[in-house]
Amino acid sequence: MKLISEPLSLLKRIVLGVIGTLGIGLILEVLIRTRVISGAGLPLPSAVVRQGYHLLGNTAFLTQVFYTLREWMLGLLIASVVGVILGGLMGAIPTVFTMFSLPVEVLRPLPAIAIGPLLLLLLGTSMLPMSLTVAAACVWPILFNAMYAMRSVDPVAVQTAKTMHVSPLGIMARVRLPASLPFMFTGIRVSASIGLIVAVSVELLLGSGGGIGGYILLASTSASNLDVVYAATAVTGLLGVLVSGLFALADRAAFGWKKGLAQ
Amino acid sequence: MSVLTRAAQPGVSASDLPRRSRLIGRRVVLSAIVPILILLVWWLGSLSPTKGLFIASPLATVVRTFQDFLGGNASHLFLGTVAWQDLLPSLWRATVGFWLALVVGVVVGTALGVKPVVAALFQPLVHLGRSLPTPALLGVFFLLFGTGDWPKVLLIAFGVIWPILFNTIDGVQGIGTGRAHVAEVFKLRRRDVLFRILLPGAAPKIFAGARVALSLSLIMMIISELQKSRNGLGYLLVATQRNFDYPGFWSVLLVLALIGIILNIIIVRIERRVLAWHQGATSQHD
Amino acid sequence: MTDNQIPAELVMTGIAKVYGTNRAIDDISATVPAGQVTVIVGPSGAGKTTLLRIICGLDAPTSGQVHFDGAPIDGVPDGLAMVFQDYSRSLFPWLRVEANVGFPLRRIDKKLRRSRVMEALEAVGLAGKEHLYPWEMSGGMQQRVAIARALACHPRLLVMDEPYASVDAQTRAELEDLLLTIQATMKITVLVVTHDIDESVYLADNIIVLSKAPSRVSEEIPVRLARPRDQITTKEDAEFIRLRAHVLRLLRNIPEAPTGAGSLAAKVTA
Ligand SMILES: Nc1ncnc2c1ncn2[C@@H]1O[C@H](COP(=O)(O)OP(=O)(O)O)[C@@H](O)[C@H]1O
Ligand SMILES: [Mg+2]
Numbered sequence A: 001m002k003l004i005s006e007p008l009s010l011l012k013r014i015v016l017g018v019i020g021t022l023g024i025g026l027i028l029e030v031l032i033r034t035r036v037i038s039g040a041g042l043p044l045p046s047a048v049v050r051q052g053y054h055l056l057g058n059t060a061f062l063t064q065v066f067y068t069l070r071e072w073m074l075g076l077l078i079a080s081v082v083g084v085i086l087g088g089l090m091g092a093i094p095t096v097f098t099m100f101s102l103p104v105e106v107l108r109p110l111p112a113i114a115i116g117p118l119l120l121l122l123l124g125t126s127m128l129p130m131s132l133t134v135a136a137a138c139v140w141p142i143l144f145n146a147m148y149a150m151r152s153v154d155p156v157a158v159q160t161a162k163t164m165h166v167s168p169l170g171i172m173a174r175v176r177l178p179a180s181l182p183f184m185f186t187g188i189r190v191s192a193s194i195g196l197i198v199a200v201s202v203e204l205l206l207g208s209g210g211g212i213g214g215y216i217l218l219a220s221t222s223a224s225n226l227d228v229v230y231a232a233t234a235v236t237g238l239l240g241v242l243v244s245g246l247f248a249l250a251d252r253a254a255f256g257w258k259k260g261l262a263q
Numbered sequence B: 001m002s003v004l005t006r007a008a009q010p011g012v013s014a015s016d017l018p019r020r021s022r023l024i025g026r027r028v029v030l031s032a033i034v035p036i037l038i039l040l041v042w043w044l045g046s047l048s049p050t051k052g053l054f055i056a057s058p059l060a061t062v063v064r065t066f067q068d069f070l071g072g073n074a075s076h077l078f079l080g081t082v083a084w085q086d087l088l089p090s091l092w093r094a095t096v097g098f099w100l101a102l103v104v105g106v107v108v109g110t111a112l113g114v115k116p117v118v119a120a121l122f123q124p125l126v127h128l129g130r131s132l133p134t135p136a137l138l139g140v141f142f143l144l145f146g147t148g149d150w151p152k153v154l155l156i157a158f159g160v161i162w163p164i165l166f167n168t169i170d171g172v173q174g175i176g177t178g179r180a181h182v183a184e185v186f187k188l189r190r191r192d193v194l195f196r197i198l199l200p201g202a203a204p205k206i207f208a209g210a211r212v213a214l215s216l217s218l219i220m221m222i223i224s225e226l227q228k229s230r231n232g233l234g235y236l237l238v239a240t241q242r243n244f245d246y247p248g249f250w251s252v253l254l255v256l257a258l259i260g261i262i263l264n265i266i267i268v269r270i271e272r273r274v275l276a277w278h279q280g281a282t283s284q285h286d
Numbered sequence C: 001m002t003d004n005q006i007p008a009e010l011v012m013t014g015i016a017k018v019y020g021t022n023r024a025i026d027d028i029s030a031t032v033p034a035g036q037v038t039v040i041v042g043p044s045g046a047g048k049t050t051l052l053r054i055i056c057g058l059d060a061p062t063s064g065q066v067h068f069d070g071a072p073i074d075g076v077p078d079g080l081a082m083v084f085q086d087y088s089r090s091l092f093p094w095l096r097v098e099a100n101v102g103f104p105l106r107r108i109d110k111k112l113r114r115s116r117v118m119e120a121l122e123a124v125g126l127a128g129k130e131h132l133y134p135w136e137m138s139g140g141m142q143q144r145v146a147i148a149r150a151l152a153c154h155p156r157l158l159v160m161d162e163p164y165a166s167v168d169a170q171t172r173a174e175l176e177d178l179l180l181t182i183q184a185t186m187k188i189t190v191l192v193v194t195h196d197i198d199e200s201v202y203l204a205d206n207i208i209v210l211s212k213a214p215s216r217v218s219e220e221i222p223v224r225l226a227r228p229r230d231q232i233t234t235k236e237d238a239e240f241i242r243l244r245a246h247v248l249r250l251l252r253n254i255p256e257a258p259t260g261a262g263s264l265a266a267k268v269t270a
Helices: A010-033 A043-057 A058-092 A095-108 A112-123 A127-151 A155-163 A169-204 A211-220 A223-254 A256-260 B016-045 B056-072 B081-114 B116-131 B134-145 B150-175 B177-185 B190-224 B233-242 B246-285 C046-055 C099-103 C110-123 C141-151 C170-186 C197-203 C238-252
Strands: C010-019 C023-030 C037-041 C064-068 C080-083 C157-161 C189-194 C204-209 C215-222
Touching: A010 A043, A010 B116, A043 A223, A043 C141, A058 A127, A058 A169, A058 A211, A058 A223, A058 C141, A095 B016, A095 B177, A095 B246, A095 C197, A112 A127, A112 B116, A112 B190, A112 B233, A112 B246, A112 C080, A112 C204, A127 A169, A155 A169, A155 B056, A155 C080, A169 A211, A169 A223, A169 B116, A169 B134, A169 B190, A169 C037, A211 B134, A223 A256, B016 B056, B056 B081, B056 B246, B081 B150, B081 B233, B116 B150, B116 C204, B116 C215, B134 B190, B150 B190, B177 B190, B190 B233, B190 B246, B190 C046, B233 B246, C010 C046, C023 C046, C023 C064, C037 C170, C037 C197, C037 C238, C046 C157, C099 C110, C099 C141, C110 C141, C141 C170, C170 C189, C170 C197, C189 C197, C197 C238, C204 C238
Parallel strands: C023 C215, C037 C189, C037 C204, C080 C157, C157 C189
Antiparallel strands: C010 C023, C010 C064, C204 C215
């Protein structure tokens, strides 16, 4: 019985994606307008799209979007630096691994969002505690990818460099690090999308009014503004899709040689 | 194949034993350094004249955790009042939300994955869903689903379903035409294709998605209790702070970390078992 | 650095290697004479790769010693270059061909480095390919890059571990001839490991035949076939045919036949 089929071409997938999205929107629109499904607060697609369009021209909203973006970028940067350095060292040096594996195992499952309020108390109201919360959530995929990548660098590549009299430090910098970079970047890509969600969540949690989260919090205080909430959420989601697309492009441009790695 | 010869076994000589125990001792010392440093910084922080107010000392935190979460008598299964009032309801909602997402995600994901055309129709929306800051929809969910546990459970499920859905579609589509041809050549029944080729083949990806979903579900659990809530760990995080009850706040953090660790251990166990079965099952087909 | 270097001599005495309870090499003593091509041939798992790792100073023998030009080795000897079997793993995929070949020449002035890289690429017939990535090339070309990288160091001893085991037969013949040409023009000592008997006889001045693990030297065979060698005429030579039969018998533990051997399978089955 045929349950598995050949993959479609890119063009076909794009066309189908557009059709599917428009079609689902249309169906939802009709169902709500004809009151087949009814209830307070349902998202009418046309209203959400109209709101979204307005929001993109709304400087107050855009300011908050940029605030969130900066907060998120800063968090991702901190997570990348810490994750790559600590994870890389843990992967390359067994002693470092022994030293940090217990704290890493204990801290990793702690929901990052919970330390947000604490950081706010300790560091005062600013972007930094929120970015640090984002970093606390983003650091793990990066750290683990860096660790596994450094650990599993092809021994033949390392031996090759050894027969060329490359020093241990040189092997680290010229063989292990470059061979691990694509996987570290994969970690950063994964973290990037987690980070945006955490950034908005921490804004909502701290409720200090900043960012898209703060904007949504204000908007959702009045029930009549629900379209704005939907639209702001959707715009943020689109932003996230855009960013992961950019990261995918950067990945292909910088690490196209990845296919040359054995296995 | 090479011949293993057992001639001239060096074995474990007497001088090896003290060396080995020295190595183990070194490991223990090394792995204790960083945790001790962290505890030290935590403790010093709690003594600080300016920030110490917000930081409960490690000891106070542990004592408070025991009182709140483990202070009960036998009739309460030795669980404290806070455990009954906040911990268990939170865990209950998170569990229901997670399993709801897992079941729906895998079923829908498999259905989409086997039909490339349908998958393509929904693909942009799945991508969007994955990037959506679902916590922002907290207020909306209360409006849509009333009060009580349901809006919270559904928010958790809605928040964590995307990585499962995405990875299931990806996993099912990634089975590869090689195995598809095997299925055709052997004229397997639909059921067998589904349970013996598709799901086992996609299992590693589904697990990866489920792991992300599990850690997200703890975040969503906390978020879902921030508004219109009378109990739960998320509620407690806010309430303790509002009452300047910092030892209480820190004990919630500690409990959250413990939950995370336990969940991690459980999922590693399950994964090992299920994926070992997966390897055995697929190696028969390839 | 001068281009007229003296080829190196290598002497192994009583090498043994034990991995845990697995005795890979029992006792190997042999000499790799300067300026000649020595081929080590032995069945799969005989410890050939292990022996090369010891010679390169990547691994210490359990007992025994290797002397490189009279000095006991301790770490990778100067003047030694190694070509690994698996080019896809030993070439760096993030570097283009030029940077791969120039990789060991870090300390050399940029201009000189470039000229040496070009010279090495020229020698292996890859001039003009320096801007490609290794993975954009065929297997045979990739192994040429690996050889060029070894040559760029101006080695006095070139060590190769089953260098042609993963390329097709046609490319293999080309690369064998390439190696012989390079050896003749650059006057270096070459040590090749292979499990292909035809290849061992075709390339060698001396063949070292290893037994199954735990390995010992079954025999050291001098090869006196005329040089330059030719894929057709050399392989038709009665001496070539006699030698390959002899090596195959050694590897299969068959006693020497009184008359010339007929057509025997040319490869050891592992
Ligand atoms: N790093 C190692 N650890 C343990 N055993 C090894 C190691 N390297 C090689 N061996 C063992 O030594 C023997 C010889 O291996 P190898 O040198 O690769 O043989 P060959 O190259 O002749 O095929 C094999 O039995 C192999 O399992
Ligand atoms: Mg080998």
